Amino acid sequence: xxxxxxxxxxxxxxxxxxxxxxxxxxxxxxxxxxxxxxxxxxxxxxxxxxxxxxxxxxxxxxxxxxxxxxxxxxxxxxxxxxxxxxxxxxxxxxxxxxxxxxxxxxxxxxxxxxxxxxxxxxxxxxxxxxxxxxxxxxxxxxxxxxxxxxxxxxxxxxxxxxxxxxxxxxxxxxxxxxxxxxxxxxxxxxxxxxxxxxxxxxxxxxxxxxxxxxxxxxxxxxxxxxxxxxxxxxxxxxxxxxxxxxxxxxxxxxxxxxxxxxxxxxxxxxxxxxxxxxxxxxxxxxxx
Amino acid sequence: xxxxxxxxxxxxxxxxxxxxxxxxxxxxxxxxxxxxxxxxxxxxxxxxxxxxxxxxxxxxxxxxxxxxxxxxxxxxxxxxxxxxxxxxxxxxxxxxxxxxxxxxxxxxxxxxxxxxxxxxxxxxxxxxxxxxxxxxxxxxxxxxxxxxxxxxxxxxxxxxxxxxxxxxxxxxxxxxxxxxxxxxxxxxxxxxxxxxxxxxxxxxxxxxxxxxxxxxxxxxxxxxxxxxxxxxxxxxxxxxxxxxxxxxxxxxxxxxxxxxxxxxxxxxxxxxxxxxxxxxxxxxxxxxxxxxxxxxxxxxxxxxxxxxxxxxxxxxxxxxxxxxxxxxxxxxxxxxxxxxxxxxxxxxxxxxxxxxxxxxxxxxx
Numbered sequence: 234x235x236x237x238x239x240x241x242x243x244x245x246x247x248x249x250x251x252x253x254x255x256x257x258x259x260x261x262x263x264x265x266x267x268x269x270x271x272x273x274x275x276x277x278x279x280x281x282x283x284x285x286x287x288x289x290x291x292x293x294x295x296x297x298x299x300x301x302x303x304x305x306x307x308x309x310x311x312x313x314x315x316x317x318x319x320x321x322x323x324x325x326x327x328x329x330x331x332x333x334x335x336x337x338x339x340x341x342x343x344x345x346x347x348x349x350x351x352x353x354x355x356x357x358x359x360x361x362x363x364x365x366x367x368x369x370x371x372x373x374x375x376x377x378x379x380x381x382x383x384x385x386x387x388x389x390x391x392x393x394x395x396x397x398x399x400x401x402x403x404x405x406x407x408x409x410x411x412x413x414x415x416x417x418x419x420x421x422x423x424x425x426x427x428x429x430x431x432x433x434x435x436x437x438x439x440x441x442x443x444x445x446x447x448x449x450x451x452x453x454x455x456x457x458x459x460x461x462x463x464x465x466x467x468x469x470x471x472x473x474x475x476x477x478x479x480x481x482x483x484x485x486x487x488x489x490x491x492x493x494x495x496x497x498x499x500x501x502x503x504x505x506x507x508x509x510x511x512x513x514x515x516x517x518x519x520x521x
Numbered sequence: 522x523x524x525x526x527x528x529x530x531x532x533x534x535x536x537x538x539x540x541x542x543x544x545x546x547x548x549x550x551x552x553x554x555x556x557x558x559x560x561x562x563x564x565x566x567x568x569x570x571x572x573x574x575x576x577x578x579x580x581x582x583x584x585x586x587x588x589x590x591x592x593x594x595x596x597x598x599x600x601x602x603x604x605x606x607x608x609x610x611x612x613x614x615x616x617x618x619x620x621x622x623x624x625x626x627x628x629x630x631x632x633x634x635x636x637x638x639x640x641x642x643x644x645x646x647x648x649x650x651x652x653x654x655x656x657x658x659x660x661x662x663x664x665x666x667x668x669x670x671x672x673x674x675x676x677x678x679x680x681x682x683x684x685x686x687x688x689x690x691x692x693x694x695x696x697x698x699x700x701x702x703x704x705x706x707x708x709x710x711x712x713x714x715x716x717x718x719x720x721x722x723x724x725x726x727x728x729x730x731x732x733x734x735x736x737x738x739x740x741x742x743x744x745x746x747x748x749x750x751x752x753x754x755x756x757x758x759x760x761x762x763x764x765x766x767x768x769x770x771x772x773x774x775x776x777x778x779x780x781x782x783x784x785x786x787x788x789x790x791x792x793x794x795x796x797x798x799x800x801x802x803x804x805x806x807x808x809x810x811x812x813x814x815x816x817x818x819x820x821x822x823x824x825x826x827x828x829x830x831x832x833x834x835x836x837x838x839x840x841x842x843x844x845x846x847x848x849x850x851x852x853x854x855x856x857x858x859x860x861x862x863x864x865x866x867x868x869x870x871x872x873x874x875x876x877x878x879x880x881x882x883x884x885x886x
Contacts, residue, residue, distance in 0.1 A: 417579050418612035422626040422673055423600045432625070436616035 261500075267493035285494035295495065297470065298478045299502075302454060305385075305474060309392050309453040310446060316393070317400025317445065318438065322430070324405055335405075338398040346395075350462025353391045357463075377464060381471030384464050388472050391459045396452070400445045407441035408434060443514045447507050454503055475499060523589040523681035525553040525576060525714065530585035532571060538583070545571045547738040548585065553682070553716060558708045560725035561718045563735030564761070569718045572735070573684050576716070577606045589681055605674030606684040610691060611666035615659035619650055622658050623672045630677075640676045647707060648672050664692045668700070675707060682714035689724065701728050722762050734758050750809070753874070754881040759807045765839060767807045768849040769876070779804060779875075782845025784824065786868070791884055792875050805876040810839065812872035813851035816865040823865040831859060842866065 268285055272278040289295055320338070325331045341349075359365040359376040368375040377384040411433065419429045457476040460466055466473035479499065483492035532546040541547060545568045553559055561569050574580035575587060578599040586593050594602050605626070614622050623641045632640075645651045648668045653661060658669055667688060674683045685704075689697045705728060708715050717728050725732050726746035733743045734757070741755035742748075753759035759767030772779035774796055778788040786806055788796070796804075816823050826842035826849070838853040842864055851866060853859070875882045 414608050414610060414612050417606075418608060418670070418673075420579065420599045421577060421604065421606045423629040424625070425629065428625075428629060432614045432616060436614075 264493045264496050267489050268497055271490055281490070285490045286498070289491050289495040289498060292491075294470075295475075295478060298473055298475050301471075301473070302475045305389065305456070306450055306453045308389055309396075310449055312389070312393050313397045313400050313449055314442065314446060316397050318404050318442075320397065320401040321404035321408055322434070324401070326409070335402070338401055341395050341398050342402075344395070346458035347462055349391060349395050350459040353387060353394075353459070354463050357387050379468055381468050384460075384468060384472050388456075388460045388463060391463070392453060392456070395459075396449060400449065403441040403445045404438055407438045411437050439514060439517070443511060446510050446514065450510060451503055451507060454506070523714070524555045524591075525682060526586075526588040526591070527551045527553075527572075527576075528586040528588055530575065530582050530587065532568075532575060532580070532582045532584070544738050546575070546582070549740055551733070551740055551743070553714060555714055556712045557714055558705065558728060558730050559714075559716045560729035560732045561716055561735060562720065562722060562725040562732050562761075564720055567735045568738040569720075569735055570686055573606070573686050573716065573718055576682070577604045577684055578602045579606075603677075603679065603681050604684065605677055605680045605682075607667075607671050607674050607686065607688045609687045611663065611670045613658040613661070613666050613669050615657070617658055618655050619645070619658050619661070619669055620654045622669050623650075623676055626673050626677055640678070644672045644676045647675070647703065664696050664700075667691055671700075671704075678711055678713075680713060682716060685715065685717040687718055687720070689719075697724070698727075704728060722764075734761065736761075752881070752883075753807070754883070756805060756807065756876050756879045759809070759874070759876075763809060763811070765810055765850045767809050767874075768813070769805050769807045770847050770849070772804050772806050773802075774804070779806060781847065784845045786873070788873075788875065789870065789884060792882060795882055796875075796877075799877055801878050803878045805879070807874045807876060808868050808872055810850040810852045812869060813849065814867045814869055815840070815851050815853055815857070815860070816867065817857075817860075819865050820867070823867045826864045826866055828860060828862065828864050840864065 269280060269282060270278045271281045271284075324334050344352075353364075356362045357365045357375075357377050359369050359378075365375055365377070374380075375383050377387045415433050415437075416429065419433055424432070455476050456474055457480070460472040460474060461477060464472055466477050476499075479492060479495055482488050482495065528550060529548055530546060530550070531544055531548040533544045535543050538544055561572065563569050571580065575582045578594070578597055578601075581595060587595055589602065599606075614625060617625070620641055623644060624637045627637045627640060641654075642651070645654050648671065650665065650668055650672060653665060658666070661669065671685075671688060674680070689700060692700060701724065704715070704717075707713075715728075717725070719725050719728075729746075731743060731745055732749055733740045734749065734755075735741070736755065736757040742753065742758045744752075749758055749762045753762060753767060756767075756769055759769060770781055772781045772786065774780075775785060778786050778793065779796075780786060819825075824844055826844045829841045829843050829848060831841065831853075832839045835855070837855050838857075838859065840851045840853055840860075842849050842851060844866075849866075851864075
């Protein structure tokens with residue numbers, strides 16, 4: 234086969250290239266620019282090398298929120314992924330009930346973050362919130378405003394409420410894509426429900442689970458609005474996650490240099506962990 | 522091991538079937554004996570797969586009973602019926618190795634691992650899968666995958682029956698023959714009832730001792746390949762079996778027999794007597810191209826036909842002849858010369874069959 238060489242086609246990529254340059258590459262480079270300089274005003278900028286990086290990497294505040302962030306994100310994944318799969322498995326597959334379930338599951342996904350935060354802020358209040366008051370009525374001492382554990386659990390609960398649907402819908406679509414013949418063969422082979430799940434459903438959910446895990450990890454790792462609306466990161470610093478620490482640093486204290494350095498570190502962490510997830514899941518049982 | 526009896530069985534996919542056309546399986550009574558090698562032959566959409574799924578339990582019949590050794594199993598799931606089924610397109614558990622795939626049905630039944638190993642190795646040997654036994658099943662070729670699906674049925678030596686639903690569709694032609702032989706050998710070795718669904722008459726007759734021909738949701742004939750060829754008892758069997766199929770000509774009653782296009786076909790006294798009693802006007806005569814006698818020269822009771830076309834198939838020729846307004850086919854041996862223009866043919870009485878309402882009127886010989 235003769236391949237026609239036509240390098241002019243590269244010009245067709247130019248608009249996308251420009252778009253990405255302006256929307257991602259140039260802003261990112263600006264951050265890189267900030268991260269290696271100490272800027273006082275327009276005419277007073279000094280190159281400081283890796284100074285800011287060294288500073289932020291030693292900052293105990295950041296260590297704390299990084300740890301908190303990791304625990305939070307893994308808790309989110311540990312709850313939402315199995316729960317999402319379970320919901321998808323239990324959903325009716327056809328008829329009106331299936332449509333109804335799909336609509337109900339989609340509703341939380343349509344609600345903006347700050348609205349979700351506000352809903353739970355009121356819903357969870359110990360004095361007038363349905364949820365908070367009900368718990369207290371049952372004799373459980375629950376108060377997210379004063380008890381760090383409760384605040385933490387509430388932020389986690391918010392995320393589960395908001396985003397388990399996403400995992401469930403992804404898995405539902407993955408399950409629908411499994412041909413009926415597989416279930417028939419499994420039935421003939423006398424497979425138990427668990428074996429059907431383990432050897433047919435789960436392997437075939439892998440690709441949607443990759444997407445689910447990555448989306449939920451990245452999103453939860455960058456969580457900002459919900460804890461901010463709920464308690465402003467409190468009580469104390471108990472629900473202050475990375476992005477909120479970053480915002481305080483950049484906008485509150487106007488420490489643009491360290492904030493930029495920190496942004497880059499943050500970005501690299503998200504990239505690294507996402508890559509780890511992606512390669513682990515896609516290489517799982519690919520031995521031969 | 523079991524005898525499978527389908528008793529007054531019928532199935533419709535509609536909740537309230539009214540006419541016969543609503544039924545995928547029309548009411549039938551049929552017995553598959555223990556240890557037989559059967560083929561279920563018929564065109565696409567005739568209900569073959571439906572019938573198979575009813576036997577295996579993937580589908581519950583809407584009417585009638587399925588009996589295994591005289592025990593009603595209608596409500597039993599496939600698991601408890603202990604039946605193996607191989608599907609048209611290979612189903613493999615692609616996260617497992619070939620070995621684990623073959624072991625899967627045994628492990629599900631909690632068979633001890635030592636026996637699992639022995640059985641899996643034995644079946645892998647028979648199906649020539651031992652070389653890829655420890656590979657991931659997803660990397661196999663299509664025919665290896667289908668062998669794995671078959672293997673999962675064959676490892677269970679205690680099954681009541683193994684059902685094959687056109688299992689060789691995706692297999693290369695040269696492997697088809699080999700695998701069919703293999704199945705036949707396995708059948709002889711283990712004496713398991715096997716029912717093999719296909720729409721290919723050659724496949725059916727090489728595999729099975731007895732063939733059930735299905736048409737329009739009914740088993741229209743159940744017999745050996747030879748019976749189906751020589752005495753097709755439904756016009757569909759005549760048409761479907763054989764290549765080319767039976768010549769079937771619509772006829773009217775006439776003096777001493779039947780006729781079409783002013784051509785008289787004499788019938789035996791017995792058939793004439795029978796015809797006088799039936800009211801139906803749906804009459805056909807049929808004769809296989811193999812049994813049409815082609816004369817070299819004009820003879821007394823031969824029909825004069827005109828040669829329309831011929832095909833030379835190497836071992837024999839197929840002539841297409843015009844008789845009246847009908848086209849009929851006749852088979853001519855390779856060593857005979859192709860006639861020119863007019864061809865004289867006759868229909869030997871013993872091979873000329875009469876069909877009333879599509880069913881054969883049998884003669885007592």
